[in-house]
Amino acid sequence: MNFLLHIIATIAMGAPNILGFNMLFGRGKILHFGPLGVSIVAAYATFLVVMATGSYPLGIVCGLAATCSISAFFAWLSLRLDADGLGVMSIAMHLGLLAVVLNWSSLTRGALGIPRVPRLPFLDSTGDFALLGTCVAALWAWMLWQVDRGTFGRKLIALSEHEWHAKSLGIDRSRVHMLAFMIAGIGSLLGVLQYHQYLYLVHPSDFGFPAFIFFVTVVVAGGPGSVRGCVVSLILLSLLREGLRFVPMSPDVLGPLRLILFGAILFVAVWLRRDTLFPKQRTV
Amino acid sequence: MSILSLSHISLTIGEHRILSDVSCSVDQGEIVGLIGPNGSGKTTLFNVISGFLAPTHGTMHLQGSDITNISSSRRAQMGIGRVFQNFGIFREMTLEENVLVALEALPKADRMQRGNLRKIAGETLEMVGLASHAKQKAGSLSGGQMRLLEIARTLMSGKEVFLLDEPTAGVSPKMTQQVADLILQLQKQGKTVLVVEHDLPFISHVCDRVIVMDTGKVALTGKPEDVKKSKELRELYFGADPTT
Numbered sequence: 001m002n003f004l005l006h007i008i009a010t011i012a013m014g015a016p017n018i019l020g021f022n023m024l025f026g027r028g029k030i031l032h033f034g035p036l037g038v039s040i041v042a043a044y045a046t047f048l049v050v051m052a053t054g055s056y057p058l059g060i061v062c063g064l065a066a067t068c069s070i071s072a073f074f075a076w077l078s079l080r081l082d083a084d085g086l087g088v089m090s091i092a093m094h095l096g097l098l099a100v101v102l103n104w105s106s107l108t109r110g111a112l113g114i115p116r117v118p119r120l121p122f123l124d125s126t127g128d129f130a131l132l133g134t135c136v137a138a139l140w141a142w143m144l145w146q147v148d149r150g151t152f153g154r155k156l157i158a159l160s161e162h163e164w165h166a167k168s169l170g171i172d173r174s175r176v177h178m179l180a181f182m183i184a185g186i187g188s189l190l191g192v193l194q195y196h197q198y199l200y201l202v203h204p205s206d207f208g209f210p211a212f213i214f215f216v217t218v219v220v221a222g223g224p225g226s227v228r229g230c231v232v233s234l235i236l237l238s239l240l241r242e243g244l245r246f247v248p249m250s251p252d253v254l255g256p257l258r259l260i261l262f263g264a265i266l267f268v269a270v271w272l273r274r275d276t277l278f279p280k281q282r283t284v
Numbered sequence: 285m286s287i288l289s290l291s292h293i294s295l296t297i298g299e300h301r302i303l304s305d306v307s308c309s310v311d312q313g314e315i316v317g318l319i320g321p322n323g324s325g326k327t328t329l330f331n332v333i334s335g336f337l338a339p340t341h342g343t344m345h346l347q348g349s350d351i352t353n354i355s356s357s358r359r360a361q362m363g364i365g366r367v368f369q370n371f372g373i374f375r376e377m378t379l380e381e382n383v384l385v386a387l388e389a390l391p392k393a394d395r396m397q398r399g400n401l402r403k404i405a406g407e408t409l410e411m412v413g414l415a416s417h418a419k420q421k422a423g424s425l426s427g428g429q430m431r432l433l434e435i436a437r438t439l440m441s442g443k444e445v446f447l448l449d450e451p452t453a454g455v456s457p458k459m460t461q462q463v464a465d466l467i468l469q470l471q472k473q474g475k476t477v478l479v480v481e482h483d484l485p486f487i488s489h490v491c492d493r494v495i496v497m498d499t500g501k502v503a504l505t506g507k508p509e510d511v512k513k514s515k516e517l518r519e520l521y522f523g524a525d526p527t528t
Contacts, residue, residue, distance in 0.1 A: 154385040158374050164336055165372035169441065170360035170389035 005130040011238045012133030013194045016140045018218050018234055019227060020187025023144060025216075026224030027153065028180055029160035029277075031083045034074055034090035035215060036207045038185050040097045041070040043192040047114050047202045048107065056120060063189055071185030075178045094212070102204050113203035117196050129198045136190055145227045147183070156180060157225075210259055214241070217262050220269040224277055237265070286345075287312040287476050288333070288445050293342035295332060295500075302328050303339070304500040310445070315467060315477045317487040317508065319517075320497035326480045327369060329497070330447045333478075334366050335359045346445065361391050365443030369450045369480075371430045375423030379433060382422050383408045386441045394442060404440060412436040412462070427454040435466055446470060448479040452486055464490050488512060 021035040046063030050056055074093070078086050101108045108114070123129060147153055155176050158166035167173060196202045214237070222233030244258050270277060289309035295302045303325050310316050318326045331337045333344065335356030343352045351359055366372070373382050383405035388395065398404055409415040412432040417425070422433065435451060448467070452460045460483070467477055467490050481487050487494060488508040496504035496517055504516050511517055 151385075151388045154377065154381055154388065157376055158385050161374045161376055162372065164334075164356070165368060165374070166385075167336070167356040168334055168360055168366040168368070168372065169386045170357050170391075171385075172355075172357045 009129040012137040015137035016187035017191035020184030031087035037094035071181040075181035317491035317494040324497040325500040363444035
């Protein structure tokens with residue numbers, strides 16, 4: 001039972017971040033590969049303040065401010081760089097931020113991470129996290145579904161199909177990108193706020209490249225832009241990931257095997273969705 | 285009264301001079317045809333007016349306001365509508381969403397004044413006979429239907445100046461007549477239209493005035509019947525005056 005609750009909790013806690021990424025990468029066709037860069041900033045800003053002051057409200061306010069700042073920076077990059085340039089730059093930003101938390105040991109404790117993260121009083125057991133995580137994820141998915149089907153979603157699709165055509169209607173690309181990155185950033189913050197309390201730990205390995213590959217795999221396999229597809233894909237791939245723990249193999253083999261498996265799923269998903277995944281270049 | 289005026293507009297990209305000292309003005313309610321051989325700078329001039337390309341020199345005014353350094357989306361909100369040469373519709377959206385997205389991009393006051401946008405979108409599709417396809421993806425339409433949808437969407441967005449880039453390209457003669465009727469309907473509402481076309485009979489039918497462009501410059505301007513008779517136009521289109 002506890003393992004089932006653990007799986008529900010981990011899926012639910014990952015959902016806000018992945019759904020935000022789905023909106024940017026899947027729906028907006030913005031080649032932003034730095035969602036975990038945003039998570040790094042959100043997690044460290046929040047929990048460093050919490051650890052230093054013991055105040056969650058203050059930590060959340062600082063985390064929100066830092067998340068909005070880094071999201072605004074990524075949005076600014078998306079407005080100034082071509083799609084491929086943004087892809088490369090966002091990966092570089094992610095790796096740069098990871099390097100900072102790994103090497104600024106006096107502040108972040110480097111590879112040791114931040115241990116003994118306190119939990120909020122109402123979050124005690126795995127069941128509490130599963131319940132809260134599911135409620136937050138359901139609310140967030142419903143909200144993003146509404147956004148996707150509404151005015152903002154249409155503007156995002158219009159910009160992803162043809163920037164000039166969208167602008168000629170009066171759609172302000174800067175405003176739409178800024179808002180989309182902010183929404184995705186808040187999704188990151190919602191995820192890290194729960195996840196690191198659950199683990200009692202903020203660790204750099206949670207923000208590594210394998211985690212990013214998992215994000216991309218979920219979005220691509222679920223159908224880029226589809227909130228429902230993304231949720232179903234997240235559940236199935238999480239079950240697969242957790243299910244692999246029960247394969248009778250040594251961890252030395254199982255770790256790389258899991259990466260290869262997810263790489264293969266990603267390859268097949270990209271291949272099958274190659275016509276809809278990336279923005280089509282049309283000329284005027 | 286001049287609604288749009290261009291003053292000494294030049295555009296250089298790299299070492300190529302695409303537009304050279306283009307000056308013209310368009311009056312409110314006027315339909316002006318922009319013609320000229322391929323590569324003469326007609327679409328580029330539309331891109332400059334829409335704000336997608338910044339002129340190297342010169343200024344532009346819309347209803348007396350300087351719009352030279354204003355973004356393309358802001359210009360659209362100020363009243364410049366555009367129909368693109370290669371169908372500016374969004375193929376992944378339904379027909380209804382295609383019209384809705386244009387209405388939702390209007391300034392807030394304008395949106396509030398219009399009320400139910402979904403109803404207006406339905407009326408727009410009704411106007412061009414596409415209401416029965418409202419929930420269909422726009423990518424499944426024929427070229428002519430896409431063109432009608434795009435024009436109807438632009439018309440309903442309440443712009444003051446319309447830039448139509450080859451609106452009859454790839455359209456059947458029957459639909460060409462529909463497009464002409466829509467343009468003339470706009471004029472009755474006091475709107476201003478600039479239209480790029482190669483179809484000279486169409487231009488003669490709908491335009492009050494014609495501007496002929498060649499190598500990025502205004503080569504000739506006048507009433508359609510006068511321009512059609514001019515030796516310069518024949519030379520531009522046929523290389524030499526075919527009557528001689």
